[in-house]
Amino acid sequence: MNTPFRFTTCRAGSEPVLKRDIATHFAGELTPAFMKPQFITWKVRSPGFSPPRTLSTFARVSGTSVGLCKTIIEVVDQARNITKQTLRLHVFPRITNEDGVEAATWQRINAIHAEITRALLQAGVQLETRLPYAIGDLILDVIVGETDAEPLFLGLHEHQASSHIQPGGLPHITLPENVPSRAWLKFEQALAWRGWDQLDLSGQTALDIGCAPGGATYALLQRGMNVLGIDTAEMDPRVLQIAKTQDVRFDHWRTAAGRINLTALPQEVALILCDINLAPPEVLPQIARIQDSVQARRLILTIKLNTPALEDRAHEFIDAIRDWAPAPVFATQLAANRREICVCAG
Numbered sequence: 001m002n003t004p005f006r007f008t009t010c011r012a013g014s015e016p017v018l019k020r021d022i023a024t025h026f027a028g029e030l031t032p033a034f035m036k037p038q039f040i041t042w043k044v045r046s047p048g049f050s051p052p053r054t055l056s057t058f059a060r061v062s063g064t065s066v067g068l069c070k071t072i073i074e075v076v077d078q079a080r081n082i083t084k085q086t087l088r089l090h091v092f093p094r095i096t097n098e099d100g101v102e103a104a105t106w107q108r109i110n111a112i113h114a115e116i117t118r119a120l121l122q123a124g125v126q127l128e129t130r131l132p133y134a135i136g137d138l139i140l141d142v143i144v145g146e147t148d149a150e151p152l153f154l155g156l157h158e159h160q161a162s163s164h165i166q167p168g169g170l171p172h173i174t175l176p177e178n179v180p181s182r183a184w185l186k187f188e189q190a191l192a193w194r195g196w197d198q199l200d201l202s203g204q205t206a207l208d209i210g211c212a213p214g215g216a217t218y219a220l221l222q223r224g225m226n227v228l229g230i231d232t233a234e235m236d237p238r239v240l241q242i243a244k245t246q247d248v249r250f251d252h253w254r255t256a257a258g259r260i261n262l263t264a265l266p267q268e269v270a271l272i273l274c275d276i277n278l279a280p281p282e283v284l285p286q287i288a289r290i291q292d293s294v295q296a297r298r299l300i301l302t303i304k305l306n307t308p309a310l311e312d313r314a315h316e317f318i319d320a321i322r323d324w325a326p327a328p329v330f331a332t333q334l335a336a337n338r339r340e341i342c343v344c345a346g
């Protein structure tokens, strides 16, 4: 389907960086058309210009804009016009909270999802629900506004290796009350994005760099991993407690990542996590040095982009990571990320 408009969804507050990122990379070929919080559509300026399928690291979902629909009948009509191919249906809220979508919102979305599914099937549209996703699977995105008065937005995207399989990039994961920090949620969302939540990580070793107070370490230990945490700060006592009760090992080196003795690191490291709250030009060389020594199979890096100048260098940082991290390297802004992006490698 080739309409002259594209759409993107993003985190609340990332609209300005998303606009700058697309303006820089597409040099006027895509210009903002319609904006709502966490949602921007783009006009393709030159008829011959074909934008890539993924428009920006700061867009959790991007694709072709089909248009607004006031009723589910309109959604079905549009879907039938778009393609005769099998579709996957993603229904998700436009407005998302960084600590996860609330249960009441999911209830509303689930009801709309069920209604659209019924109507599409009745109209003879073939819907695929089985896993796994294949590259090129066609996804019908239905974006739901804050109230029933707001029309549904309809978009279409092709599944790519870097795409989220959860509608809107919003996994149904809630931050538990009893974990040491919201890094627990960022880690679990990163696993879900890459499909690594399906891996059995138990008995393997993780390095958690910038581990205090310990939300991510807590999640690693819950998943049965042994963890070496590196941070000058103190850990939450719940981390030490879970290590005891779950028969997993937690060691804490209370030092800065740049000062560790590389020869003392474990031999077999399955996963490196990094969430150091320093700017990437300081952090990345330290992680590269550690990765050079341990050759971890997978990396999950939270890259802090606390200023517009750092945000505008996101691609430079991702390219630098590609030089030393295991392939493939993908970047996204997870729903739980703040002024930061998540880079997964391996």
Ligand SMILES: C[S@@+](CC[C@H](N)C(=O)[O-])C[C@H]1O[C@@H](n2cnc3c(N)ncnc32)[C@H](O)[C@@H]1O
Binding pocket: 180, 181, 182, 183, 184, 209, 210, 211, 212, 213, 214, 215, 216, 217, 230, 231, 232, 233, 255, 256, 257, 258, 275, 276, 277, 278
């Ligand atoms: C955002 S917090 C990490 C949250 C943590 N991942 C969790 O799961 O709760 C950033 C941490 O980076 C640590 N940090 C800052 N500079 C560091 C360095 N050079 N080496 C190791 N840790 C560092 C800070 O002490 C702080 O605890």
